[in-house]
Amino acid sequence: MFPNETSEMKQLIKLKAEKELPFQPKELLGMDLAAMREFFKEIKEQPFRATQLYRSIYRHRQTKLEEITEFSKDLRTKLSSLSVVMKQEIDRKFNSQDGTRRYLFKLVDGREIESVWIPEPDRATICISSQVGCPLACEFCLTAQLKLKRNLSVGEIVGQITTVLSDVYGVKQTPDRQINIVMMGMGEPLLNYDNVLAAIRLMNDEEGMAISIRHITLSTAGIVPKIYDLGKEEIRPRLAISLTGATDELRNRLMPINKRYPLKELLKACQEFPLKPRERITFEYVMLKDVTDSDLDAKRLVKLLQGLKAKVNLIPHNPAEELPFESSSTDRVLAFQKILIDSGLSAFIRRPRGQDIFAACGQLAAKSSTGM
Numbered sequence: 001m002f003p004n005e006t007s008e009m010k011q012l013i014k015l016k017a018e019k020e021l022p023f024q025p026k027e028l029l030g031m032d033l034a035a036m037r038e039f040f041k042e043i044k045e046q047p048f049r050a051t052q053l054y055r056s057i058y059r060h061r062q063t064k065l066e067e068i069t070e071f072s073k074d075l076r077t078k079l080s081s082l083s084v085v086m087k088q089e090i091d092r093k094f095n096s097q098d099g100t101r102r103y104l105f106k107l108v109d110g111r112e113i114e115s116v117w118i119p120e121p122d123r124a125t126i127c128i129s130s131q132v133g134c135p136l137a138c139e140f141c142l143t144a145q146l147k148l149k150r151n152l153s154v155g156e157i158v159g160q161i162t163t164v165l166s167d168v169y170g171v172k173q174t175p176d177r178q179i180n181i182v183m184m185g186m187g188e189p190l191l192n193y194d195n196v197l198a199a200i201r202l203m204n205d206e207e208g209m210a211i212s213i214r215h216i217t218l219s220t221a222g223i224v225p226k227i228y229d230l231g232k233e234e235i236r237p238r239l240a241i242s243l244t245g246a247t248d249e250l251r252n253r254l255m256p257i258n259k260r261y262p263l264k265e266l267l268k269a270c271q272e273f274p275l276k277p278r279e280r281i282t283f284e285y286v287m288l289k290d291v292t293d294s295d296l297d298a299k300r301l302v303k304l305l306q307g308l309k310a311k312v313n314l315i316p317h318n319p320a321e322e323l324p325f326e327s328s329s330t331d332r333v334l335a336f337q338k339i340l341i342d343s344g345l346s347a348f349i350r351r352p353r354g355q356d357i358f359a360a361c362g363q364l365a366a367k368s369s370t371g372m
Ligand code: SAH
Pocket: 140, 141, 142, 183, 184, 185, 186, 187, 188, 189, 219, 220, 221, 240, 241, 242, 243, 244, 284, 286, 315, 316, 317, 318, 319, 323, 361, 362, 363
């Protein structure tokens, strides 16, 4: 028995042992430092121990409490009997020829989500999900076809990062390159606002994952009121807007959320978004053959973004059998880009990554093809 446990705890442990109570160990993954300190206070342990635990979980990606060597045997046993660090189970992993890895995670309720590891020579990007499925019915996106199943918890959001990093680097080792996080996986992050923001604060926290806030990007299809909320956050990620359509008519069809928050309102929210010096808003624009890729579309896009500190990422459409669109030709994408650049807009063509394993933009739909 532990020397300083409360009588309540004794009772709890006893009941647990007797299986009289469906004992729910405290889930640690997703807790911030303050909550962890509070928990340690409840179990009559010193607050600095909570900081050690916090570091072990978020910085060292430790999931086994018994293996936290900074703690005495007694404390390890005590913690393991009262709490748990959720391990995000990798159900399957898919390796692309280009080094990209797609992870299929099985959640505690059996639902599935995906994350993508995208290595580059000097950095790596982890694309993570914010919801199971997505409620926005964007016509060109495979995730939309799943519809919304549920929001992810804070632990399930950050757990994608700790698990992917553990898979690549193991436990404890610090990544050998800059890590970028993009909330561009399954789901609409601004419709799971509180959990997403709590997860971002955890990613950014110096004591924990210590990912620079400049390297965290949140992408939204345009939930206007939440863009205003985001602008007021003390710790806020970079903003990316999925635009794909420079007129309301087109956007209403491709992205029905536009009927609720039309372009004028969306662009106004972007205008008013408080950017830091040199910061820009990224606009993602999917190139759909004969739908969004004409010269006129490019000119409209230029006009729409006039006066904004903006950068455009042209995303070649990643086709799928279930989607009624084709990709624009390379020549068309280049001609489109030229119009933007000639008008003074920064415009980049995003090279599709992991297309062969359904890891590219808009392809995340828990597909189990080409698994390894
Ligand atoms: N719901 C958020 C987060 C998802 S980001 C948002 O919409 O921003 C996913 C990105 O992939 C979006 O920019 C979307 O426009 C893009 N995308 C969706 N389907 C695609 C497809 N089939 N090919 C290429 N990009 C796609």
